[in-house]
Amino acid sequence: MRSVEGTPKVVSLNPDRRQSFYGRDIVSVKQFDREDLAFIMQVADEMRSIVRRVGATDLLKGYVLANLFYEPSTRTSSSFIAAMQRLGGAVIPIHGVQYSSVTKGESLPDTIRTLECYADVIVLRHPEVGASEVAARYASKPIISAGDGVGEHPTQGLLDLYTIQTELGTLEGLHVAMVGDLKHGRTVHSLARLLRLYGTRQTFVSPDILRLPEEIKQELIEAGCVVEETERVEDVIETADVIYVTRVQKERFADLHVYEAVKDYYEITPQLMARAKPKMALMHPLPRVGEIHYDVDDDPRAAYFRQMENGMYIRMALLAAVLGKA
Amino acid sequence: MRSVEGTPKVVSLNPDRRQSFYGRDIVSVKQFDREDLAFIMQVADEMRSIVRRVGATDLLKGYVLANLFYEPSTRTSSSFIAAMQRLGGAVIPIHGVQYSSVTKGESLPDTIRTLECYADVIVLRHPEVGASEVAARYASKPIISAGDGVGEHPTQGLLDLYTIQTELGTLEGLHVAMVGDLKHGRTVHSLARLLRLYGTRQTFVSPDILRLPEEIKQELIEAGCVVEETERVEDVIETADVIYVTRVQKERFADLHVYEAVKDYYEITPQLMARAKPKMALMHPLPRVGEIHYDVDDDPRAAYFRQMENGMYIRMALLAAVLGKA
């Protein structure tokens, strides 16, 4: 086990943004401080309570969301659509480049500036790193990133953080193990960066060629996190409060031989879970293709479907917040 | 004309399910007894009345439907979308596998368990026989099948039954002729099974290679229906109360030579209709590609567009019923 330590410290970014999310773009987890995160998780709690009691509200009645997906993502797009609808708002679904002006050669800024003529907020999924920031620069309405390439996926990071909070009751000083493709996995990058604010111990479990980028590791150390790396899940299974498993994503590999060599590297089984702490959370951003055995699904520590549900509450919270209705 | 007879009897399945459709999956016409069918057709009548008077209700305000189509079907998907919207509910449209986690290798149960985190009810169209039952087994929210492969298409069966009821005022003891591809035609299979509950005489008109599967024929005979087979529409045109024509579906044939040989086997023309009973119903699940001549459209007995409209009322009734609001 490779270990790199640092000293915990309180991180407080952008104190002036605390008052309100109103009109803000959501393009990176780096834009949030602990007060921001506490606020949005509190709003998500309220959203969960509303949905469980009455299904929906009229908070965003009269508002329109343009859901602009240049890449397929059933899960994320459906989550945003449901979130907007349960807030009483409407959705323009734009799924698939073939319906898009992109096929006519239009630039992203022009597409964004057109859609904001019709909509009050734009959710953008794009294959290129940085696309959300470009969109945000040109838009006068709020842009919420739904993931850009191997870059950021901030709402996934927020829903993962919120899931840890709801599963374990705290975020402070936890031991979190991330497992799988840590090189390309943007969900891991986003979550690791959020957890740096809470004095966590983070262990990164991956084959050597899929290790966490050095840049992120340095960010965590500078923020005072304890950072460790290993190739074996067995090294963390008994101590981790959270095990966060990710899929090795075929579409991120230029060389399919490399993909074949590492794709079945990890599988969480009931046998492995038998050694884990009685109170811990097994998470996965889904879809899974073998990283977690189906027999684990009934384990009360298997949190991945609750994680999905939390995604809707976090997105409801963000939509309400950037439109000034939280 | 090949004829196989049986003794009529009263069929009453699942008496304990009569009270309510609340929380039920709709995956097969076999799950309904006459009381179920009477109930759902009565609710459909109420839905028709609401739509004709005021267009829509708020019965399902705050509810969300995930409309999950792994196969193209404008007609069925549009019908469900309109049904949910006219009930005041919202729809997550998921049309086209390319937008789906399926392309990332996800299993159907995982997709279903994810979508039910966002939605209150899931409509599923899938190319594989039995997919709806698999989905229903894993889901905690109601699943409504919108057709799976050459298997069942229960809501089509229900709307067809409802159309016969509204066109002719009764279902008892009718002579119903089914015409076309009776081997692959799941709409025929579903309707035939429903009609077995009403002491009907059913004549199956098809080329020899497209005959009704023996298994279904046996079910009908056991239920006491009169079952006949012929290759000629002329044998039924003068006596049938209902002529139900189906398309020979190219996509169901592995060998296109076989398709070419039978695709233009039947065409209902004004000349043929001149010999039919003055009060009868000519039906077709649509789309048609030549089985019914356009000149028949203005015939008052041509019921196929009313049949489409009835589809919306039946689906409104089912959505309201499984969500406990009928």
Added chain:
Amino acid sequence: MRSVEGTPKVVSLNPDRRQSFYGRDIVSVKQFDREDLAFIMQVADEMRSIVRRVGATDLLKGYVLANLFYEPSTRTSSSFIAAMQRLGGAVIPIHGVQYSSVTKGESLPDTIRTLECYADVIVLRHPEVGASEVAARYASKPIISAGDGVGEHPTQGLLDLYTIQTELGTLEGLHVAMVGDLKHGRTVHSLARLLRLYGTRQTFVSPDILRLPEEIKQELIEAGCVVEETERVEDVIETADVIYVTRVQKERFADLHVYEAVKDYYEITPQLMARAKPKMALMHPLPRVGEIHYDVDDDPRAAYFRQMENGMYIRMALLAAVLGKA
């Protein structure tokens, strides 16, 4: 500069249709007279006021729009979806032929007659000239054309006219220059025909092979417009009240060598705009692929994004009008 003059006259078509748009199809700009246009622009003004004050209304609550697009068009489809939603109505999105019964060989009239079983109004985009008129002939519910091939695009024409009205405060006697592919550009055809009612001077600026069809030129002359043609933007830049630039659309060319030869023929630059009148409107139906330099975007005379926004108000006005709620 080639010049062809005519005598202005008052044109008044279909006086009996003035009272109301209720139940009308919108398939051609030729169907409108000045009173129709004044009415619909006044309703659009009211829609703009509603959207700016409160975002949406419940005017079309309980109504359903089928948005049937056989060709990709993010812009137009999103505009109609937002328009319907901001009126409180619901939308069945049918985007992409692969989801359509068309792939099963169904005729357009059958598709239309099916969709009007579910919806109260149908918006149709189709690649073939005349498709909207065919649809309107078979439909009992209103059809609104969203463009058919190189034929008409009436709602685009209306939003362009409305933009000129709002930008310049009048439509009477303006000098309007149309630039680009005037042969295939249906937006140009529609706008030119509408402007014939206002005694305009219209200058058509294009390479020789992309000149305005003779038929339209004759219509304008007969209506009393001053009609001119040139190959150089420089000929109109100093006098035009409106410069309407269009993209050379690759998809309209059978021979790509011809496309390559003319595609970069025109570009509006800040240098060119420096010579234009201080009060004028630079318009473009978008998407653009180089016809207007991005540095022009901040020029207050650059009206193309306001033009997009106006599209939503015009479509709200049309939807409300044909459903009898304007």
